[in-house]
Amino acid sequence: MNTPLRRLATVMLVMFVALMGASTWVQYVKAPELNSDSRNVRTLYREYGNARGPIVVAGDAVAQSVKVDDSYGYQRTYSDGDTYSAVTGFYSIVHGSTQLEHAANDALTGRGDQLFFTRLRDLITGRKPEGAAVETTILPAAQRAAREGLGDQQGAVVAIEPSTGRILALVSTPGxxxxxxxxxxxxxxxxxxxxxxGADGNPLRSNATLETYPPGSTxxxxxxxxxxxxxxxxxTEIPAPTVLDLPQSSATIGNFGGGGCGSDPITIAEALRVSCNTAFGQLGMDLGDDAIREQAEKFGFDSGLTIPMDVVKSVFPADLNAPQTAQSAIGQFDVRATPMQMAMVAAAIANDGVLMKPYTVDRVRAADLSVVSTTEPSVLSRAVSASTAQQLTDMMLGVVNSGTGTAAQISGVQVAGKTGTAQTTEGAAPHAWFTAFAPADNPQVAVAVIVEHGGNAGNEATGGRIAAPIARAVIEAVLNS
Structure with a gap:
């Protein structure tokens, strides 16, 4: 009789342990996954039943929750939603969330670790929980200038404060x-x-941070x-033929318009001023792809980034032969960059060669207005030496003062910039690029602009003609704020 009882007791003990283990697994290990599952209606009601914190730009809420008379309790509303859509993203009971609404969700719902004592206080006092306010780095005047500059053209603008990494404008069109x-x-x-x-241009995807393009001459x-x-x-003088014959192939590189670059050989500074393709193609082959890749990585290429929204990697391709290296040196072949990345290149040069980590959240403030976290500027890398940064600045000044970027000139302000006109698929108009910073002697803003497929100018577009005026307007907005 004892043996059957022992066996039964053992089975019961195993079942009890399994039950406790399963409960523990579901309640503790799987809890975060279950809570974040969009099918979990309880999570939706819990989140919408409390006031979600606002997303704030210069003291004004561009996204906030308002009380409504339905089963959810609160509904998200957006002011000037199109202008700020690349920053806020959306928050939907059906399709979840994107951009800051997603990346800062723990703070906005009040569930973040930094809000533990706020939640404890609410529990003790019986106060209804509220989410925290996320205060952004965005400068309204710069954001509006970028949005108005792009107009109905498809593209993106990113503006960064070089000394800190604060993102002053982040616009993607169509919004x-x-x-x-x-x-x-x-x-x-x-x-x-x-x-x-299904709309043209995929409005839900940020061109500024989630799309990569051939950067062309930038x-x-x-x-x-x-x-x-x-x-x-x-x-230093380098060869600048009218046509560069590429080794190991019958391919060639020509210059914009099919002409020469004024002289052969040509100095690197002059080659940048007039954006000489053949000179930079030859320079790329002389330097080698490994050296260019190493430098690109110091500027942020081939690395992921969060701002806190995700930014996709910009890419300098691996294992290049000589012709591919020549094409890559002028921003073609398989080189791909986000507008964020090209703004980072300009920002690093502007900041004496030091690349600061870009960010969009200045601080998080609890419902009682107490500050629970603040973003401190941090160094991402030493991209180039201070001496190199100064030489690049002088060269970029030449581009704007008397080169391909004269449309970015601002009276009384020294603007350092670089144009780009990037070839895409055969038969499609090129992308128009411009990246710059100003004032050159005390940089306050670095900006990158892309207008996809030349925008309204189509095949007649160049970076200097189409993108540079948009950058100028953003720079003026920052300097006048």
């Missing part, structure tokens, strides 16, 4: 109105999402930096 997705009408929200997801800044860091100077 969208997050209010259409924030509605509690499930059918309407789903319909709006379907229309946006990448010549990286190639020039590589040369200066490896013994060349701005006055």
């Amino acid at each position: 969208f109105d997050p209010n259409a997705l924030a509605t509690h009408d499930v059918a309407a929200a789903s319909s709006a999402y379907t229309q946006l997801a 990448f010549k800044l990286v190639t020039a930096a590589t040369a200066l860091e490896n013994g060349y100077t701005a006055d």
Whole structure:
């Protein structure tokens, strides 16, 4: 009799342990995953039943929750939603969240670790929980200038404060109105999402941070930096033929318009001023792909980034032969960069060669207005030496003062910049690029602009003609604020 009882007791003990283990697994290990599952209606009701914190720009809420008379309790609303959509993203009961609404969700819902004592206080006092306010680095005047400058053209603008990494403008076009997705009408929200997801230009995806493009001649800044860091100077002369024959192939590189670059040989400074493709193609082959790649990585290429939204990696390709290296040195072949990345290149040069980590959140403030966290500026890398940064600055001044970027000139302000006109797929108009910083002697802002496929100018577009005026407007907005 004892043996059967012992066996039964053992089975019961095993079942009890299994039950406790399963409960522990579900309640503790799987809890975060279950809570974040969009199908978990309890999570939706819990989140919408409390006031979600606002996303704030210069003291004004551009995203906030308002009390409504339905089963959810609060609804998200956005002011000037199209202008700030690349910053805020959306928050939807059907399709989840994107951009800051997603990246800062723990703070906005009040569930972040830094808000533990706030939650404890609310529990003790019986106060209804509220999310924290996320105060951004965005400068309204710069954001509006970028949005108005792009107009109905598809593209992006990023503006950064070089000395800190604070992002002053982050715009992607076409934008969208997050209010259409924030509605509690499930059918309407789903319909709006379907229309946006299928619209030209994919408005829901930020071109500033989640899309990469061939950077074209703006990448010549990286190639020039590589040369200066490896013994060349701005006055070093390099070959500049009208057509560069590429070894190991029948391919060639020509210059914009099919002409020469004024002289052959040409100094590196002059080659940058007139954006000489053949000179930089030859320079790239002389330097080698490994050296250019190493320099690109110091500027942030081939590394992921969060601001705190995710920024996709910009890429300088591996294992290049000589012709591919020549093409890559002028920002073509398989070189890909986000507008964020090219703004970082300009910002690093502006900041004496030191690249600061970009960020969009200044501070998080609890519902009682106490500051619970503040973003401190941090160094991402030493991109180039101070001497190289100064030489690049002087060369970029030449681009704007008398080169391809004269449309970025501002009276009384020295603007340092670089144009780019990037070839894309065959038959498609080129992308128009411009990256710059100002004032050159005391940089307050670095900016990158891309207008996809030449915007309204199409095949007639150049970076100097189409993108440079937008950059100028953003720079003026920052300097006048």
